[in-house]
Amino acid sequence: MKTPYLASAATAVALFGAAPLQAQSYQGADSGSAGSAAEGVSTGGGRTSIDPYIEANSLASWQISPGSDVVTYTQLxxxxxxxxxxxxxxxxVSVRYERNFAHQSNGxxxxxxxxxxxxxxxxxxxxLTVEAGALASSTRVDAQGRSVINPIVDDTLSTQTYSAYAGPTLQTRAGDVEVNANYRIGYTRVDSPDFITATGTAADLFDESVSHSASVRAGTRPGQPLPVGLGVGAGYYxxxxxxxxxxxxxxYVRGDVTVPVTPTLAIVAGAGIEDVEVSSRDAVRDAAGNPVIGDNGRFITDEASPRIIAYEASGLIWDVGVVWSPSSRTQLEARFGHRYDSETFYGSFSWRPSSRSSLQIGVYDGIQGFGGRLNNSLAALPTDFTVSRDPVTGELTGCVSSIDGSGCLDGLLGSLRSSVFRxxxxxxxxxxxxxxxxxxxxAGYDRRTFIGAPGTVLELADGLVDESYYVTAGLSGPVGQRGRFSVNSYANRFESGTAGAEDVTAIGGSASYSEEVIRNLSARAAVAISMLDSDIAPDNFTTASALLGLRYDF
Structure with a gap:
């Protein structure tokens, strides 16, 4: 099975916020993601902003290579x-619906x-707090499952990803003991074109999943009442x-201890027992023993087949590390330990040197499916953010930014294999x-080692490693009293572990300018260029796009 390359120029990524971990946090499925369900919550002093808008634009898309072709569109x-x-x-919230009408028959x-x-x-x-999050993202693919940089393509080449989560968080005290608990339910679905099936590349493409995550912890702080902090917790995913x-x-069930070294530095350690299991069923087989693929392009599950264990690990887990918090603007947590029958490392660093700048770094390690990872990424976003969009396609790109920290788009959508992975x-x-x-x-790096049960069609994916490297940058701001500009660039590299599958590199940039003509009505102009380099293709796929239009803000 070849890997479906779904890393388009605008959305070869999914949301992962490098939000700081709380001290002594532990997630049963994804260490280093979100220490608690309420972690990204921002509080404020009462501010509401609602900006609905409509746009009418004219677009031109020029395929520079291979070949040369220009197609124009009207965009509403x-x-x-x-x-x-x-x-x-x-x-x-930032949500946008867009319709493109082609002017030529080849569009x-x-x-x-x-x-x-x-x-x-x-x-x-x-x-008691209830929180929720959602994502809708559109990715384009070609008939070989590779990325298509051209932002305007037929719907039959479009893959739509939806994800949402919700759940409550409880934070209370019983004397000196702090009690924290949370529950989260998530749902993720990928709607993909049926044509991929004909090429034999997408039988491994993710369809949908439902995830449940719950945890509870009770603990004390150092000095309240003991010199060290003690805690005990449990979780289920x-x-x-x-x-x-x-x-x-x-x-898992685990205990932990916090030993203060200085007023700003503490050594943390924990140990417990964890039980992890990954299992699946086989596909329906035809008379020749070949797996049967359904109309939706995925393998048909043999519901009568027995559940087969793909991975299991049960026994002692432990970790040690440091927590450093010299001020409310700087927080560091780093842990090393044993989990999944191997070494593990995770942590985070958050630094706000001033009210005008913020640095976030997160390191993660966990066993999940595509949907669970995407739900965790949403939950790690700040609640007060500004979304960056591609000025031509209107799609999500770059990082969301916030005064409390940023959350960046990473390489999660670079591979949409259905297999569970570490x-x-x-x-x-x-x-x-x-x-x-x-x-x-x-910037970031994502490595996935896939897990497939022996004797099933997923066995072909077992042990395969997909890797993604990505970087994005942007600059925006006002020009005079009525103008505004933005410049964005990105580079993504996806390396597949499948034998014979090509690696893909995508590079591009865009620039836009808007000027308020009259109250609430703005004129817009934007240009973009994108290049995709596949190891198997003889030529790079390069396109340039331009936009002229009007936007009305209500």
Whole structure:
């Protein structure tokens, strides 16, 4: 099975916020992602902003290589950007619907919906909070499953990804003991074109999954009442993937201790017992023993077949590390230990040298499916953020930025294999206000080792490693009293572990300018260029695009 390369120029990525971990945090399925369900919550003093808009644009897309072809489009779009920051609730949302009408017969009409949302509401202030998040992302593929840089393509070449999560968080005290608990349910779905099946490349493509995550911890701080802090906690994670009825189960119980060394530095250690199991069923087989593929391009699950264990690990887990917090603006946590029958390392670093700049770095390690990872990434975003979009396609790109920190788009969508995987990597982002301008840069590395049960079709993916490298940068700001500009660039590298499959590199950039003509009505102009280099293709796939249009903000 070849890997479906779904890393388009605009959305070869998924959301992963490098939010700081809380001290003594532990996630049963993904160490180093979000220490608690409420981790990204931002509080404010009462501010609401709602900006609905409509756009009418003219686009030209020039395929520079291979060959030379120009297609023009009329683009109509509607969307809303909103944020709220109150005493007991907060959140941000950016959603956009776009319809493109081709003017030439060699073009194709298309429509997409993209957006990201994250918010919370306090049921009992400072005690019980409910939070939720959602993502809609559009990715383009070609008939070989490779990326297509051209932002305007037929809907039959479009893959739409949807993900959402919600759940409550409890934080309370019983004397000197702090009690924290949370639960989260998530859902992720990928709608992909059927044509991929005909090429034999997409039988391994993710369909949908439902995930559940719950944890509880009770502990004391150093000096309250003992010289050291003590804690005990438990957690449970389960993800059910529709492809071949895959299931991830992870349950743990552990204790931890915090030993202060200085007022700002502490040594932390923990140990416990964890039980992890990954299992699946086989596909329906025809008379010749070949797996049967359904109309949706995925293997048909043999519900009568027995559940087969793909991976299991049960026994002692431990980790040691340091927590350094010299001020409210600087936090570091780093841990090394034993988990999944091997060494593990995870942690985070958060630094806000001033109110105008922020640095976030996160290191993660966990066993999950595609849907579970995407849900964790959403939960790690800040609740007060500004979304960056491609000025031509309107799709999500770059990093979301916030005064409390940033969350960057990483290489999660670079591979949409259905197989459960152990994912390890690092992601970082930096944003800074420079006068009236905002600059940001994000980079990261994602490595996935896939897990497949022996005797099933997923056995072909077992042990394969996919790797993604990515970097994105942007600069935006006002020009005079009525103008605004933005410049964005990106580079992605995807290396497949499948024998004979090609590696893909995507590089591109864009620039845009808008000027308010009259109140609420702006004229817009944008240009973009993108290049995709595949090891198997004789020529690079390069396109240039330009846009002229009007936007009305209500």
């Amino acid at each position: 779009a509607a969307g809303v950007d909103a944020s709220i920051a109150g005493r007991n609730n907060g959140g941000s 194709a009409d298309s429509d997409t919906i993209t957006g990201v949302a994250r918010g919370y509401a306090s049921i009992i202030p400072r005690v 389960q993800e059910d993937v529709s492809n071949l009825d895959q299931r991830v189960r992870d349950a 994912g390890r990597g690092v992601v970082g982002s930096y944003s800074r206000q420079i006068g009236r301008m905002t600059a940001s840069i994000g």
